[in-house]
Amino acid sequence: MAKKAKKDASQLPDRTGTDATVRRQKSIQREVDARDNAKAPPKAKSKPAKPSVQAGERDQPENPLPEQHLTKPGHEHMLAPAPKFLAPDYRGSGKLEGKVALITGGDSGIGRAVAVLFAREGADVAIVYLNEHQDAQDTRMYIDQEGRSSLAISGDVRSPAFCDDAVAQTVAAFGQLDILVNNAAFQAHCDSLEDLSEEHLQETLQTNIAGYFHMARAALPHLKSGSTIINSGSETGLFGHKDLLDYAATKGAIHAFTLSLASQLLPRGIRVNAVAPGPVWTPLNPADKSAEDVAKFGQDSDMGRPAQPEEVSPAYVFLASSITASYVNGVVLPVMGGPRG
Numbered sequence: 001m002a003k004k005a006k007k008d009a010s011q012l013p014d015r016t017g018t019d020a021t022v023r024r025q026k027s028i029q030r031e032v033d034a035r036d037n038a039k040a041p042p043k044a045k046s047k048p049a050k051p052s053v054q055a056g057e058r059d060q061p062e063n064p065l066p067e068q069h070l071t072k073p074g075h076e077h078m079l080a081p082a083p084k085f086l087a088p089d090y091r092g093s094g095k096l097e098g099k100v101a102l103i104t105g106g107d108s109g110i111g112r113a114v115a116v117l118f119a120r121e122g123a124d125v126a127i128v129y130l131n132e133h134q135d136a137q138d139t140r141m142y143i144d145q146e147g148r149s150s151l152a153i154s155g156d157v158r159s160p161a162f163c164d165d166a167v168a169q170t171v172a173a174f175g176q177l178d179i180l181v182n183n184a185a186f187q188a189h190c191d192s193l194e195d196l197s198e199e200h201l202q203e204t205l206q207t208n209i210a211g212y213f214h215m216a217r218a219a220l221p222h223l224k225s226g227s228t229i230i231n232s233g234s235e236t237g238l239f240g241h242k243d244l245l246d247y248a249a250t251k252g253a254i255h256a257f258t259l260s261l262a263s264q265l266l267p268r269g270i271r272v273n274a275v276a277p278g279p280v281w282t283p284l285n286p287a288d289k290s291a292e293d294v295a296k297f298g299q300d301s302d303m304g305r306p307a308q309p310e311e312v313s314p315a316y317v318f319l320a321s322s323i324t325a326s327y328v329n330g331v332v333l334p335v336m337g338g339p340r341g
Helices: 002-007 018-039 109-120 133-145 160-174 198-222 245-268 291-295 309-320
Strands: 100-104 124-129 150-154 179-182 228-232 271-277 332-335
Touching: 018 198, 100 109, 100 160, 100 198, 109 124, 109 133, 109 179, 109 309, 124 133, 124 160, 133 150, 150 160, 160 198, 179 198, 179 309, 198 228, 198 245, 228 245, 228 309, 245 271, 245 332, 271 309, 309 332
Parallel strands: 100 124, 100 179, 124 150, 179 228, 228 271, 271 332
Antiparallel strands: none
């Protein structure tokens, strides 16, 4: 049934308002970039970069990364080096067999890496994305290669009606919904509260926290005992960030939302948890930071480098599976490369 969805959002005219959302986000980024260029402070001496730590099965890219700046919303197929999300050393063992997952922001970055591992563990996967059609279809291809069915739904999580429709499409395609991963995010830096426009603030609030409420509320009628919700938080929600006041505030709100909803839904047998990543090599930051800053992205983390999505995605599998996490509820799991990323 899901195979018929191959001709969905990427082949249709924009009826979801996503093009208007992208134009709005690009406008916000242009204002931020113009303000940065106008200030143009003298370049400070760079701190010596920490040596990169490699603690996994294969080495990951190290700083300095290539200088680059992506236009919003950011496309993974334009990012160099390409993020690593396939986790070739990860062996599936049926932890999510027979489950159906819905992942927002599933076209790229952490969302794509999670979609691939969920499929490898036996789940059919629906992804929600804005209008990054090529990235979404690439993600579907990788899900299909894992032998599972996929669905891609284009739309804006700021809209409650869209969230209702995305859940309805998922249930219509697969007959059920067991796992919701709230992961969609908007980020644009701002180094002064006085410069934070109302449009910028509302874009962040409505996408990053209101969108999580909308999607969880839409999903709940279909979730049952044993189902789970996983929210993407951030180290910025734990420690703050001077240039990301609004973004960090939403991530802190996501952590509080996670703990509160976990308590509310526990009597229904539905677990709610969050993952709080440190810096991760995805389109999110190169679609915000200057090319010069992107080259240094993640070098201040304890491991002296950003994580790759495949280094974060197993945490979502752990929380999603009742085999591994049936007694885990209301936690914010840090995946930051150290005590503080």
